[in-house]
Amino acid sequence: MAMNNSILIIGYPKSGKSTFIAQFFTRIKKRKSSIKLAKIPENIKAITDTVKRLSMGEEPTTTSADENVELLLHINVDGENADLVCPDYGGEQVNNITDLMEINEHWHNLLNSYDRWFLFIRAHEITPEYDLSISSYEEIIKEKSTVLKVPGLSEQSKFIELLQSLLHIKNKGLKKQVVTPTLSIILTCWDELKNKAKPVQVLQEKLPMLLHFVESIWEKKSFEIYGLSAQEFSLNTPEAKEKYQNELPENFGYMIDPTGKKDKDITKIVKASLQL
């Protein structure tokens, strides 16, 4: 079956989905991109607040986790129609998938009808944990635990659990390399990162088992890793705020392509995903 041009945006709460879509939407509306709106969206409530706050030079507020407003954009990329859907701004439904190991019917349908997945990861927020394999400690006090503690999943295993669950629902076996859906991993809030290596190197440093998993499961040509700073800098200072008000939000933000090259046109992430 041929692969369609429908893009599904997936991400846990606070992974930067809203800011990206708000900036993406503002740019294509202003015709500042080779991507155009094919149709005026019926409902843009999901991003209204973020667009408004950015235009005032204010940091977007975090979308409340259980906010289920869906945003569907019909776009035209170099003459070709495509859909982009973000079903879950808050990220609560994605949380439910890995907390409860359940997928609701709506997500089920989306996963089956959307062949291009965007996974948003805010890499800076992932902090390393220290265990015996990392550090050489001579003087470790060894204790024996008496009760079994259940720690809950780490960030890294959550992403792996999420991807393998979503593939299962889409009925994709793991024996053959996955070609459809394609996977674009987007490392958001790139400006927060100290290490400005290539996106794949950042993922290797932060979530090496996830990268290894994706490389084992997906066909090489069917996944790609990008960096993204949809806002470009934090809006916590008066200078930053003024800059945003004067120069307009759509002039800020950049993406990092897989080779590490910076590009001011963040809409290229969408365009590139259609080439996978």
Place this chain on the structure above:
Amino acid sequence: MRKKCSKPDCPAPKGLCIEQLSNDFPKCQNWLGTLGDQSVEKQKRVNIKSQTLPWTGEPFQPSDIEIVSQRSVPLIIGMVGSAEAGKTSYLGMLYTLLFNGFIFEDWSFAGSCTLSGWETLAQYLKIKPDGNVEFAPTTPANPDYYSLYHLALKRGDLFRDVLFADSSGEVFNLWAEDVKDQNAENARWIYEKSNAFIFMVDSMALIERSGAAKNEIMQMAEQVAANLKGRPVVVVWAKADVIDKIRENIKIALSEDLSQVFGDSQIFEVSNFSKTDPDILCHKNNLAVTEYLLTQLNEPKVIKLVPQISSVDLFLNYRGVYGNE
């Protein structure tokens, strides 16, 4: 759904609550509840139809094997060794290494249906802010306790589901003395179902209890060897960072006895303490143990037809000119 009781040997929610002997486990004081209880409520209110995934992330029970056996014949690796030998810690370290980006030489990680179970093991190797490490509690010596940890692995086009079968060392000690012991059901199950074995030798026990520990290890080794039917065994000296403190004569005698029982089994020394980076005992050997068995299990079988005869009579021991090849 991820639910769990704080009592390690309580089978709830799959079975009855061990304290109350009923299905009313949420009322039990040991019950940890669900991470997303509120979300469950919320979702029920919204009343959207949901599909539950076939796996939960918790360690498999034998009945869960069918989750993966539909796509491939899973390989079961039995963890064998006395109590505290380091079976559970070995598994915790294996996952920790993969988690931190260490990889098998030929096999790549293609997911796991027991991620939550692995994470529970790995937490016990984390260094707490006060510099302490709280090792895993002793695995429950309940004959019904099963814990199978899953890895999906790929080597080129070859896809394998691997299950590591962990159980209590106490149960294995019972089994080693009497394979029909009624309290060793899970040890019997592991011995019968496993495709290969990781045989753990506890270096620390050999330092502390020398001859007695050696006897215990050999009793178990002989029992494992009794009915192997060609299944590979790898001998793993755990806590090998202190292996030099074992009395030399004990170490040599045990090595000789083990090689007599297991023949030309591969031997590895492992440790959970990385002293250097990279560290051979920790970083390299923990992965090499499993990789060795995976390679063995996926090679075309060579059937050796040389009978195993052990006798003081040299004539009976003579296997012909090809016997030693």
